[in-house]
Amino acid sequence: MAAHHRYHLDQDGHSITVLYDVRHRSAEVLVDGKTTASVRAPRTEATLLRGEIPTDPPKPFLIRVGHPDAPDDVPLCALETGGMRYLMPTVALTRQEEWPAEHTPPARTPGELLARWKYRIQRHGRKRPGH
Secondary structure (H helix, E strand, O other): OOEEEEEEEEEOOHHHHHHEEOOOOOOEEOOOEEEEEEEEEOOOEEEEEEEOOOOOOOOOEEEEEEOOOOOOOOOOEEEOOEEEEOOEEEEEOOOOOOOOOOOOOOOOOOOHHHHHHHHHHHHHHOOOOOO
8 A cells, every 4th residue: 555645625616635644644634735634543444534614604524534445455535514425536646656547458359449449439429520
C-alpha cells in the first residue's frame, strides 16, 4: 500500500481535501486549503473526520476513510453531508504516483480487430462525415 493517499472533492463551491498517511496513522481535512480537522487513524477501523463547510449557515460534514481489506488496497473515502454520501476520488500526490496509461496490445486475429471496432462504435457512436 502506498504510504500517503489524497482525496479531493468540490462541494458547495468549496474545495475539500483529505490527506491520509498510512505510515504515521494520521489523517487531516483541508477546506479551501486550510486544515480544519486532524486525527490519529485507528489501526483496524475506519477513520472519522468531522468538519464544517464555511457557508451561511455552516454545513457540518463527516468524512469516513475506510480501512483497506488487503495491504495493497487503496482505502475508500466518503463525504457525508445533508443526508447524502459522496465518494471522494483519490488524487495523485506527485507525477510519479499517477497511474500510467494502459497500452492496448495489437489485435492478434481479424476477429479480435472486428470485435474492438464494433465495441468502439457502440461506445462512442458512429460519427457521420461533416458532423
